[in-house]
Amino acid sequence: MIRRDSLYRRLLTWLLLPLLALGGLMVLQAWVEARRTADRAYDRLLEAATLAIAEQVQWQEQRLWLDLPPAALEMLATDAEERVFYALYDAQGDFVTGNAELPADPRQVGERGDTLLYRDIDWHGLAVRQGIRRARLEDWRQRERFEVRVAHTREGRERLAAELLRGNLAYILTMAALAVGILLLAIRAALAPLTRLRRAIRARDPRTLSPLELSLPRELAELRETLNDLLARMRRVRANQERFIGDASHQLRTPLAGLSARAELALRQDDPARWREALEAMHATSVRTSRLAIQLLSLTRLDNPEYRPELASLDLNALARQAVRTHWHACHRDGIDLGVETAPAPVRIRGLDWQLEEALGNLIDNARRYGARHVTVRTHASPPALEVEDDGPGISPGRRLLMLRPFHRGSEDSDGSGLGLAIVDGIARTHGARLTLEDASGGHGLRVVLRFPGDTP
Amino acid sequence: MRSGFATLLLLWLCAAPLAMAEERLHYPAAPVAGQATGQLVIHGALDLVHIRPLLERFHRQHPGIELTYRNLGTLPLYERFLATPDEVDVLISSAMPWQYRLANDGHAQPLGSAAAAAWPDWARWRQELFAFTFEPVVMVVRRELIERFGRPQSHADLLALLQRHGTALAGRVVTYDPSRSGAGYTYAIEESRLSPRYWDLVAAFGQTRAQLVDTTGEMLAGLAEGRYWLGYNLLGSYARRVVAQDPALEMVIPDDYALVTQRLALMPRQAPHPRSARRFLDFLIGLEGQRVIAEQTALGAVHPELEGQGTADRLRATHGEALRPLALGPGLLATLDDLKRQALLARWRREFSRDSAAGD
Numbered sequence: 001m002i003r004r005d006s007l008y009r010r011l012l013t014w015l016l017l018p019l020l021a022l023g024g025l026m027v028l029q030a031w032v033e034a035r036r037t038a039d040r041a042y043d044r045l046l047e048a049a050t051l052a053i054a055e056q057v058q059w060q061e062q063r064l065w066l067d068l069p070p071a072a073l074e075m076l077a078t079d080a081e082e083r084v085f086y087a088l089y090d091a092q093g094d095f096v097t098g099n100a101e102l103p104a105d106p107r108q109v110g111e112r113g114d115t116l117l118y119r120d121i122d123w124h125g126l127a128v129r130q131g132i133r134r135a136r137l138e139d140w141r142q143r144e145r146f147e148v149r150v151a152h153t154r155e156g157r158e159r160l161a162a163e164l165l166r167g168n169l170a171y172i173l174t175m176a177a178l179a180v181g182i183l184l185l186a187i188r189a190a191l192a193p194l195t196r197l198r199r200a201i202r203a204r205d206p207r208t209l210s211p212l213e214l215s216l217p218r219e220l221a222e223l224r225e226t227l228n229d230l231l232a233r234m235r236r237v238r239a240n241q242e243r244f245i246g247d248a249s250h251q252l253r254t255p256l257a258g259l260s261a262r263a264e265l266a267l268r269q270d271d272p273a274r275w276r277e278a279l280e281a282m283h284a285t286s287v288r289t290s291r292l293a294i295q296l297l298s299l300t301r302l303d304n305p306e307y308r309p310e311l312a313s314l315d316l317n318a319l320a321r322q323a324v325r326t327h328w329h330a331c332h333r334d335g336i337d338l339g340v341e342t343a344p345a346p347v348r349i350r351g352l353d354w355q356l357e358e359a360l361g362n363l364i365d366n367a368r369r370y371g372a373r374h375v376t377v378r379t380h381a382s383p384p385a386l387e388v389e390d391d392g393p394g395i396s397p398g399r400r401l402l403m404l405r406p407f408h409r410g411s412e413d414s415d416g417s418g419l420g421l422a423i424v425d426g427i428a429r430t431h432g433a434r435l436t437l438e439d440a441s442g443g444h445g446l447r448v449v450l451r452f453p454g455d456t457p
Numbered sequence: 458m459r460s461g462f463a464t465l466l467l468l469w470l471c472a473a474p475l476a477m478a479e480e481r482l483h484y485p486a487a488p489v490a491g492q493a494t495g496q497l498v499i500h501g502a503l504d505l506v507h508i509r510p511l512l513e514r515f516h517r518q519h520p521g522i523e524l525t526y527r528n529l530g531t532l533p534l535y536e537r538f539l540a541t542p543d544e545v546d547v548l549i550s551s552a553m554p555w556q557y558r559l560a561n562d563g564h565a566q567p568l569g570s571a572a573a574a575a576w577p578d579w580a581r582w583r584q585e586l587f588a589f590t591f592e593p594v595v596m597v598v599r600r601e602l603i604e605r606f607g608r609p610q611s612h613a614d615l616l617a618l619l620q621r622h623g624t625a626l627a628g629r630v631v632t633y634d635p636s637r638s639g640a641g642y643t644y645a646i647e648e649s650r651l652s653p654r655y656w657d658l659v660a661a662f663g664q665t666r667a668q669l670v671d672t673t674g675e676m677l678a679g680l681a682e683g684r685y686w687l688g689y690n691l692l693g694s695y696a697r698r699v700v701a702q703d704p705a706l707e708m709v710i711p712d713d714y715a716l717v718t719q720r721l722a723l724m725p726r727q728a729p730h731p732r733s734a735r736r737f738l739d740f741l742i743g744l745e746g747q748r749v750i751a752e753q754t755a756l757g758a759v760h761p762e763l764e765g766q767g768t769a770d771r772l773r774a775t776h777g778e779a780l781r782p783l784a785l786g787p788g789l790l791a792t793l794d795d796l797k798r799q800a801l802l803a804r805w806r807r808e809f810s811r812d813s814a815a816g817d
Contacts, residue, residue: 068797070650070788077787081583083561084787097796099558126563 007194011187016180023176030172034164038157039129042078043118046131049075050116050148053086054135059142064088064096072150080156083126091145102149105132121151128153193220201227209235248296255289295419298358302426309352309430316347316356316379316386316452323360324377331364337374338364343381349452351431356386359427362420363388363448372445384452391445400437424448480505480528484516494521497733500538501549502531503720507694508549510753515740522733531555531639538564543727546734547741549720551592552639554789556721560586561790565723566731572739580719580759582785588719589741590750591757591769593693593780594644596709597677597700602629602686603707611713612658615689619661626665631676632689634669636802640718641671644690646792646801647716647783656808662689663809680706692718694755710776717772717782720756 052072058065066088076084087098095101105117117132130151137144193216200214211228259282266278324340331338360377367375372390379386395403404425428435428450438447482505488494501508505528516524529537531552538548542564550556559565560582567573567584580588596615598608606622609615619626633641648655668685670676676688677699688696693708700708722741724734740746747760751767764770773780783789791797 065800066794066796067800068791068794070791073787073790074784083563084790085561086790097794099561099790099793124563 008187008191011190012183015183015187019176019179019183023172026172027169030168031161031165034161034168035157037164038161039118041160042129042157043131045075045078046118046129046150046152047116047133049073049086049150050131050133053088053148053150054133054146057088057135057137057146057148059137059139059144064090064137064144064146066097068097076150076152078156080159082152082155083128085123085128085151087149089147089149093147096146098149100151102130102151104147104149105130120154123151126153129157193217197224209238251292251296252289255285255292259285259289292419295423299419299423299426302423302430309355311350311352311431313348313350314353314356316349316384317342318346319353319356319360320377320379320386323357323364326357327361327364327368331368331375334368336368336372339374339376341376341378343379345381347379347381347384349384349431349454351452355427355430359424359450360386360388362424366420367392367446383454386450386452387447389440389445389447391440391442394439394444394446395437403437404435421448424450482509482512482524482526482528484512484524486521486523488521492521493519493732493736495733496523496730497525497547497737498545498729499524499526499547499549499737500529500534500545501526501547502529502534502551503549504528507754507756510749511741511746514745514749515737518740518745519733519736522736535559538725542725543729545725546728546730547722547724547737549722551718551720553718553721553783553785554643554792556586556723557582557785557787557789558793560723561787564726566726566728568724568735568738570735570739572743576742577759577761579782580785585723586785587722587738587742588782588785589722589747589759590694590720591759591772591782592718592720592755593710593757593772593776594690594716594718595693595696596711597680597688597691597696598707598709599680599683599686600705600707601683602626608707609687609709609711611711612654613713615687615711616654616658616661619658619665623661623665626686628666628668629684629686630662630665630667630689631670631679631685631687632662632667633676634671635805637669638671640673640692641690642798642801643718643783643792644716645805646797647781649801649804651714651781656804659805659808660811663811690716694757697755710772710779712776712779714781715776715779717780719759719782719785721785 049072052069052075053066056067056069056072058067068086073084073086076082076086085098085100085102087100087102088096089104090096093104100123103121103123105119107117107119115134117134119130121128121130123130128151130149132150133148135146135148137146197212197214197216197220200212209231211231212224214224216224262278262282262285266275269275320340320342324338328338364375364377367388367390370390370392372392374391376389377387378389403421405422425435431450431452433450433452436449436451438449439445440447486494486496499512505526508526508528512524512526516522531550534548534550535552535555538545538559548556548559565585568587569584573581573584573587576587596609605625606618607614609618619630633644635642635645645655648658667689668679670679673692673695676685676691677696679685680688681699681703683705693710696708700706722738724731724738728734742760744760744762747758747763750756751758751763751765755767757772758768760768761770764774
């Protein structure tokens with residue numbers, strides 16, 4: 001099974017792990033605290049017992065004397081029935097009396113008369129808590145020091161500590177359960193807008209491109225805005241496409257209607273000369289129509305963002321000369337002066353020759369159609385550029401961008417398709433070149449420049 | 458300290474009547490299919506006459522267990538155990554402080570059975586030490602004394618009697634010598650804790666020139682012979698048997714307070730046959746063993762479900778408030794304190810001779 005990455009799981013992990021670590025620390029601390037509290041409570045017993053014993057220590061018959069109060073020992077044993085040990089030691093550390101020779105505590109607590117020391121020791125295999133009282137006789141003459149050592153096993157302390165810990169654990173566990181529950185709810189609540197967004201997107205009609213209207217927290221609102229931007233762009237693209245399709249069908253319908261009308265007309269007549277005339281006219285129209293279809297196809301292909309042709313190295317000068325050679329006859333027939341001015345050295349770029357040829361052809365054709373008398377094809381070396389200048393009526397700067405749209409024609413009466421500049425623009429984009437429309441150098445006319453990226457390679 | 462204990466133990470030993478070097482009961486194993494087998498070694502300071510019914514019943518129940526009982530004095534018992542702690546499976550003694558001390562020092566292992574858990578709290582310490590008998594400390598009085606002065610029912614009566622008729626009773630009162638008898642010493646220390654008037658009683662004993670002896674047996678013998686009219690602080694379990702056979706004697710359980718001693722059983726940590734030991738202890742504090750104690754001995758059964766003759770329950774019903782069992786707690790350790798003993802005995806001697814000193 002593939003464990004899919006999930007925001008929910010991530011949040012849960014990164015919040016729960018520290019929470020658990022914290023809980024563990026709290027339990028540890030509760031345990032230490034419970035032990036300390038139990039020790040504090042039970043150390044009071046050691047204190048009381050040593051005090052009760054110390055009070056009975058006297059100087060009698062030239063020695064330390066103890067009338068051991070049984071209550072002092074009974075004090076040390078609680079309900080837990082601890083084992084009890086006691087001993088009295090004199091100033092020299094010699095055993096005076098007791099039921100066990102308990103070890104001395106090396107620690108020194110000042111020189112004050114009455115001091116108490118507690119510690120945990122392991123004594124003959126028993127874990128015991130020892131209490132030592134250092135005291136001195138307050139007799140008339142004697143100021144003898146002595147030490148009362150008592151010890152008992154830890155059962156009572158452990159029982160109390162366990163009880164305290166149990167109470168604390170119940171508290172900590174309840175807290176932890178609450179915290180985890182709140183955490184789960186909080187994460188779920190925080191991630192709810194994401195679910196709403198997902199549902200809103202899923203619930204949409206795939207054809208609608210209207211923006212998402214959904215109130216979301218800031219982080220997701222950014223995502224929503226980005227999505228809406230994308231949708232807006234897609235809307236524009238689709239509008240263009242719809243217009244293009246409309247225009248294209250309109251463009252194709254006109255010549256086809258002409259063709260059918262012409263054929264109908266010819267069929268009504270019997271004169272073969274008329275037929276021939278009609279056939280010639282129909283031929284011209286179908287040629288124009290097929291050219292239009294070809295242009296539409298190439299434009300569609302150029303508009304396809306997925307289209308990534310293999311670019312080859314080529315010389316712009318050769319290209320320009322070839323284009324002039326190709327179109328010279330047609331121009332010459334119409335009395336147009338077609339010339340070429342090339343850069344002194346070959347201008348090499350990476351590109352598709354057939355596309356660039358078509359672009360040049362379209363530009364020359366456009367110039368011819370719109371009444372130019374002189375058309376000049378130029379190349380520049382740095383930056384590599386291809387330019388076609390004419391002395392026709394030109395285009396006013398405000399309309400230049402419009403001219404790049406498909407089916408937009410400079411004038412209504414022309415028989416052009418209105419696709420020429422759009423195709424050139426598409427070719428320029430394929431080559432990463434920049435297409436600009438400028439005023440010609442002569443003051444009137446149009447100059448179309450294709451500036452290719454980079455220097456001459 | 459050690460020598461101090463030794464002397465004290467020696468005294469206790471003297472207090473145990475009929476203590477002999479090697480009294481022994483042996484029940485060979487007679488294995489029966491499906492029955493537990495094994496060995497069991499019991500050392501006890503408990504006369505054969507008391508232990509025999511118990512052992513017989515146990516042996517009938519578990520014939521597969523080879524049973525050895527040695528009756529020792531409390532001192533040999535204690536010292537022999539310390540010398541070879543891995544020799545014996547169950548240790549029984551009437552010397553409560555010494556048994557307590559062994560358990561306190563960690564020589565016993567817990568029983569942890571259902572019977573042990575059900576055993577009353579006041580008659581056990583941890584799960585290691587079990588008091589399984591209930592023996593009051595009593596007075597034994599001769600008819601002559603009752604006829605002349607009435608029957609002393611309490612310590613107060615006794616004190617009044619001694620103070621009023623000291624001369625008539627001179628030499629006719631007998632009790633333990635606490636400096637020579639461990640039992641007498643234990644009772645003295647307990648009674649002095651109960652009330653300061655105990656010292657008046659000691660002074661009154663001194664006044665009547667009370668005889669001081671070592672054992673209950675000695676006291677009973679003197680009372681039976683008529684040498685003494687009143688015995689004070691006799692072990693009830695022994696006195697009951699003698700009094701029952703001698704119409705001249707009467708046993709009095711004082712109605713203000715009566716000490717109660719108990720025999721303590723423990724299972725040593727290094728017991729060689731722990732399974733048998735557990736089985737025996739369970740029997741001892743179980744209904745059956747306790748019933749044997751109630752019906753066939755004078756020891757007094759402790760089991761809370763038993764009632765009727767020979768049980769703690771019956772004794773409680775008749776003497777209720779007055780009974781003062783020796784607390785099974787660390788207070789017993791104080792009894793063993795050497796300086797404590799010296800201090801108490803000094804005081805005892807002083808009070809006992811208070812009057813004669815004043816008279817001098």
